Amino acid sequence: MKFLLICSFLCFTMVNSLNAQTLIKGKVRTPKGKPVPGASIALKDSYDGATSDSLGNFEFETTEKGAWLIQVSAIGFKQLEQPLEIGNQSITLDLVLREAVDELKAVVVTAGSFEASDAKRTTVLSAMDVVTTASANADVTGAIRTLPGTQQVGEKEGLFVRGGSGEEARVFIDGTLVNNFFYTSLPDIATRGRFSPFLFKGTVFSSGGYSALYGQALSGALILETIDLPEKTTASIGISTVGLSGGYQHLNEKKNASWGLNYGYTNLLPYFELFKQRPDYFRVPAFHYGDANFRVKTSKTGMLKFYATFQQNELGLRQPDIDSSALKNAFSLTNYNVYANLSWKERLGKKWKIYIGTSYSTNKDDIQNQLEDPDNKASQIEEPPFVTKSFDMVSKSDLLQVKTVIDRSLGTGLSAWRIGGEWLYFSDNLRYRDTFSVHTKPQDQFKAAFTEADIYITNDLAAKIGLRAEQSSLMDRANLAPRFSMAYKVGLKGQASLAYGVFYQKPERNQLIINPSLQFTKASHYIANYQLMTGDYTLRLETFYKEYEDLVKTHPKMSNNGRGYAKGIELFWRDKKTVKNVDYWFSYSYLDTKRDYLNYPGMLQPNFAANHTASLVVKKFMTKWKMQVNASYSFATGRPYYYFAYDPNREVYTVGAQGKTMPYNNMGLSLNYLPTIGKDKAKAFTVWVFSVTNVLNQKQIFNYNYSYDGRNKLGVRPAANQFFFLGCFISIGVDRTQDIINSNL
Amino acid sequence: MKRSAFLLMLITGSFSLFAQSDKYKQAMLQRIAELESAVPEGKMLTLANSFERIATAEKDQWLPYYYAAYCQVMAALTEKDKSKTDQLAEKAENLIKTAEQIAGGGNSETYVIHSMIATARLSVDPQSRWMLYGQSSSDYLEKARQADSTNPRPYYLEGQYKFFTPEEFGGGKKAAAPLLEKSIEMFDSFKAASELHPTWGKSAAAWFLSQCK
Numbered sequence: 001m002k003f004l005l006i007c008s009f010l011c012f013t014m015v016n017s018l019n020a021q022t023l024i025k026g027k028v029r030t031p032k033g034k035p036v037p038g039a040s041i042a043l044k045d046s047y048d049g050a051t052s053d054s055l056g057n058f059e060f061e062t063t064e065k066g067a068w069l070i071q072v073s074a075i076g077f078k079q080l081e082q083p084l085e086i087g088n089q090s091i092t093l094d095l096v097l098r099e100a101v102d103e104l105k106a107v108v109v110t111a112g113s114f115e116a117s118d119a120k121r122t123t124v125l126s127a128m129d130v131v132t133t134a135s136a137n138a139d140v141t142g143a144i145r146t147l148p149g150t151q152q153v154g155e156k157e158g159l160f161v162r163g164g165s166g167e168e169a170r171v172f173i174d175g176t177l178v179n180n181f182f183y184t185s186l187p188d189i190a191t192r193g194r195f196s197p198f199l200f201k202g203t204v205f206s207s208g209g210y211s212a213l214y215g216q217a218l219s220g221a222l223i224l225e226t227i228d229l230p231e232k233t234t235a236s237i238g239i240s241t242v243g244l245s246g247g248y249q250h251l252n253e254k255k256n257a258s259w260g261l262n263y264g265y266t267n268l269l270p271y272f273e274l275f276k277q278r279p280d281y282f283r284v285p286a287f288h289y290g291d292a293n294f295r296v297k298t299s300k301t302g303m304l305k306f307y308a309t310f311q312q313n314e315l316g317l318r319q320p321d322i323d324s325s326a327l328k329n330a331f332s333l334t335n336y337n338v339y340a341n342l343s344w345k346e347r348l349g350k351k352w353k354i355y356i357g358t359s360y361s362t363n364k365d366d367i368q369n370q371l372e373d374p375d376n377k378a379s380q381i382e383e384p385p386f387v388t389k390s391f392d393m394v395s396k397s398d399l400l401q402v403k404t405v406i407d408r409s410l411g412t413g414l415s416a417w418r419i420g421g422e423w424l425y426f427s428d429n430l431r432y433r434d435t436f437s438v439h440t441k442p443q444d445q446f447k448a449a450f451t452e453a454d455i456y457i458t459n460d461l462a463a464k465i466g467l468r469a470e471q472s473s474l475m476d477r478a479n480l481a482p483r484f485s486m487a488y489k490v491g492l493k494g495q496a497s498l499a500y501g502v503f504y505q506k507p508e509r510n511q512l513i514i515n516p517s518l519q520f521t522k523a524s525h526y527i528a529n530y531q532l533m534t535g536d537y538t539l540r541l542e543t544f545y546k547e548y549e550d551l552v553k554t555h556p557k558m559s560n561n562g563r564g565y566a567k568g569i570e571l572f573w574r575d576k577k578t579v580k581n582v583d584y585w586f587s588y589s590y591l592d593t594k595r596d597y598l599n600y601p602g603m604l605q606p607n608f609a610a611n612h613t614a615s616l617v618v619k620k621f622m623t624k625w626k627m628q629v630n631a632s633y634s635f636a637t638g639r640p641y642y643y644f645a646y647d648p649n650r651e652v653y654t655v656g657a658q659g660k661t662m663p664y665n666n667m668g669l670s671l672n673y674l675p676t677i678g679k680d681k682a683k684a685f686t687v688w689v690f691s692v693t694n695v696l697n698q699k700q701i702f703n704y705n706y707s708y709d710g711r712n713k714l715g716v717r718p719a720a721n722q723f724f725f726l727g728c729f730i731s732i733g734v735d736r737t738q739d740i741i742n743s744n745l
Numbered sequence: 746m747k748r749s750a751f752l753l754m755l756i757t758g759s760f761s762l763f764a765q766s767d768k769y770k771q772a773m774l775q776r777i778a779e780l781e782s783a784v785p786e787g788k789m790l791t792l793a794n795s796f797e798r799i800a801t802a803e804k805d806q807w808l809p810y811y812y813a814a815y816c817q818v819m820a821a822l823t824e825k826d827k828s829k830t831d832q833l834a835e836k837a838e839n840l841i842k843t844a845e846q847i848a849g850g851g852n853s854e855t856y857v858i859h860s861m862i863a864t865a866r867l868s869v870d871p872q873s874r875w876m877l878y879g880q881s882s883s884d885y886l887e888k889a890r891q892a893d894s895t896n897p898r899p900y901y902l903e904g905q906y907k908f909f910t911p912e913e914f915g916g917g918k919k920a921a922a923p924l925l926e927k928s929i930e931m932f933d934s935f936k937a938a939s940e941l942h943p944t945w946g947k948s949a950a951a952w953f954l955s956q957c958k
Contacts, residue, residue, distance in 0.1 A: 040794035040797065042794070042801070046798070047772050049798045050794075051795075075832050076832070231877070534828065624913060
């Protein structure tokens with residue numbers, strides 16, 4: 001009995017000692033001593049643990065004894081595991097968590113680049129912003145022109161970035177270069193981009209210092225990524241003051257593949273009847289647009305995308321000839337364009353990613369210009385400057401390219417290493433139908449190899465180092481372009497970045513025909529940037545210096561003797577909060593640039609560069625009216641214009657006359673009315689769009705053209721002061737989910 | 746003598762065995778009881794961590810992961826600093842995916858959590874995200890209904906979404922009320938598979954319904 005008593009006593013004390021609670025308390029902090037609130041502290045594989053409070057303190061009691069592992073985790077930190085011997089004494093722990101390198105918190109190099117997408121944290125604009133910016137008129141580059149670093153150039157298409165000409169900024173779709181992104185150039189009228197902004201889910205606009213994965217753009221790159229699978233099967237129709245469109249997009253039942261077809265026809269005849277245009281359009285602009293696409297999710301992580309478009313358009317316009325008060329120039333264009341892009345992305349294992357993209361485009365321009373008398377009859381004058389004015393030519397250009405990028409992630413963090421290459425086959429065919437010009441067929445096999453490393457030293461410090469090598473068979477020359485950028489986190493929401501890079505670009509086709517031994521033109525970028533971003537505000541400040549070397553001079557002979565520089569300061573501010581339901585952004589650019597190129601007599605500020613440019617974009621959603629109101633205002637100081645007089649005795653150009661245009665002002669307004677939004681039973685989703693450019697009807701003069709002798713100058717003005725647009729777009733969801741829900745009620 | 750000692754050992758032994766199997770249930774029940782008060786007290790994350798500890802200790806139970814995900818997404822939905830919402834939502838998504846792995850696939854209750862995660866992500870920037878996450882949120886509710894037509898939570902959530910949607914967009918109190926009413930009817934007849942399976946939502950549905958009148 002005694003034994004039993006002792007035994008049970010022993011048992012009790014054992015049980016008691018087993019059940020005795022040990023207090024474990026302490027603090028979770030960063031290596032710098034900052035508290036980590038909300039961290040989970042757990043005795044691994046037991047139920048016991050706690051969550052740290054706002055000061056990082058925690059405490060809990062446990063009945064466990066012996067050797068355990070204590071596990072500490074918090075969002076944004078590396079998990080900590082350390083052994084813990086639990087006895088009867090209470091334990092005080094000092095737990096230090098190190099920041100995890102993760103995409104949500106890590107710095108991102110933002111110097112020189114603006115990103116528009118919905119997926120990433122660092123984006124300044126969303127994909128929807130690109131579509132709804134008032135002055136953009138559903139042109140991809142329209143929204144980009146409200147960002148700092150770009151010029152308001154109304155007489156020529158393209159993005160004029162930081163003192164660069166329109167040719168110096170290139171567009172890439174799904175990784176590959178796009179030839180003829182814009183409609184064919186017209187005399188003194190800027191054309192639009194060929195591609196609908198609804199085609200893209202992500203846009204990166206780089207005004208300098210861009211990645212080694214891209215090349216052949218001295219000033220800037222616009223990198224577009226096409227949309228993935230649609231959310232459901234839909235048919236769409238659109239009708240507007242300029243045309244009709246329709247399309248069908250099918251999503252399979254497993255939701256892993258889709259295909260679609262779209263067609264649009266635009267004809268400006270009715271619009272031009274109503275609103276008078278300055279040029280006399282003897283062939284009213286008419287456009288056919290057709291596209292086909294398919295997208296297949298090849299695995300959980302793989303995506304195959306195909307997109308092809310066929311376009312045909314024509315127009316003819318007559319404008320007064322600058323060298324004579326009686327004569328006119330009749331310009332006529334027929335354009336065919338086919339573009340196809342096939343790309344595949346896949347993750348191979350945990351560390352590897354692969355991208356393969358290929359694209360083909362062919363563009364044919366049939367262009368005539370005819371000097372005409374007052375009765376619109378052809379007029380032949382065999383003396384300068386008139387003799388070269390009439391021409392008839394066919395220009396065909398093809399581009400076939402293949403690009404591949406292999407990406408390997410390094411370590412456990414975000415560091416990665418990329419390597420890849422591209423092969424581009426350019427084939428041009430220029431044929432004049434007259435007798436004295438030469439038929440030329442330049443072809444170029446252009447190859448590039450590149451490598452790039454993203455190195456995350458900590459969450460707060462990252463560097464991107466790249467190298468790109470290019471070779472052109474036509475020029476028989478090669479180049480090596482280093483790129484470097486780094487970013488450092490300043491405070492919780494701010495970051496500073498630096499970027500440096502060397503960029504090469506082939507001289508223009510026509511220049512290479514005249515002198516095939518030209519070298520690559522070259523630009524070096526130096527950029528410093530600060531960005532502060534909270535959920536509701538974005539502030540960016542950027543300053544840059546850019547040096548141009550080996551620019552093409554056309555006089556006294558075709559050479560690489562040109563040069564130039566550009567420097568400036570830019571500001572971007574976006575605020576979604578201060579005014580309720582109003583979202584606005586403001587950008588300002590100061591630019592100081594001069595260059596000596598083409599036939600410039602010396603270092604001059606080019607005629608496409610204004611010193612000060614500013615834009616304000618405002619968006620307001622009026623829930624009550626189901627309407628989104630978008631307004632924008634762009635301003636630029638006057639741009640210089642020149643008359644280069646040729647002195648035949650000394651065989652040089654001199655500045656015969658110069659001046660500055662009036663400042664540029666443009667206020668745009670667009671209203672999007674969504675009458676069916678939120679209506680469960682509606683089978684169609686309707687959007688009405690009304691937009692006006694230059695609401696205040698301000699006078700705009702972009703540049704001045706001079707007569708051959710310099711005695712007469714004529715302002716380059718838009719084809720019409722204002723452009724009005726009214727359209728209705730309906731998409732019909734073939735998906736019946738909503739019906740099912742309703743019938744269940 | 747020896748026999749009684751053996752008996753005692755047997756008793757204490759079986760008692761501790763019983764305690765072991767009961768521990769999981771007791772711990773779960775205790776925390777499930779805290780669910781309702783955790784939101785007003787701002788203790789959702791604490792509770793989420795608490796469920797996660799059970800989840801990692803048990804390894805083969807999907808419910809602790811499910812509740813951890815539920816608490817985490819509730820924390821995401823109630824977080825005022827929208828810059829943190831995505832991180833919380835991501836954590837919730839990882840937890841619910843683990844729950845689904847253990848449960849051998851998605852079920853009506855896990856789809857409900859997926860829908861809530863999409864809604865949390867939507868709330869960060871409704872204007873640019875509604876096309877993607879609005880659709881995905883309602884798709885998951887539909888999936889939840891198809892997986893279990895007696896589950897009241899998809900109806901309650903749809904009613905709640907409608908409650909917060911402006912009338913102009915097809916929401917509002919009028920649109921919310923019938924859904925909430927239906928959910929309460931369903932709550933009354935809903936039988937959870939065990940006392941640890943989810944039952945939450947009724948009092949919240951009743952509260953929203955009272956606000957509709």
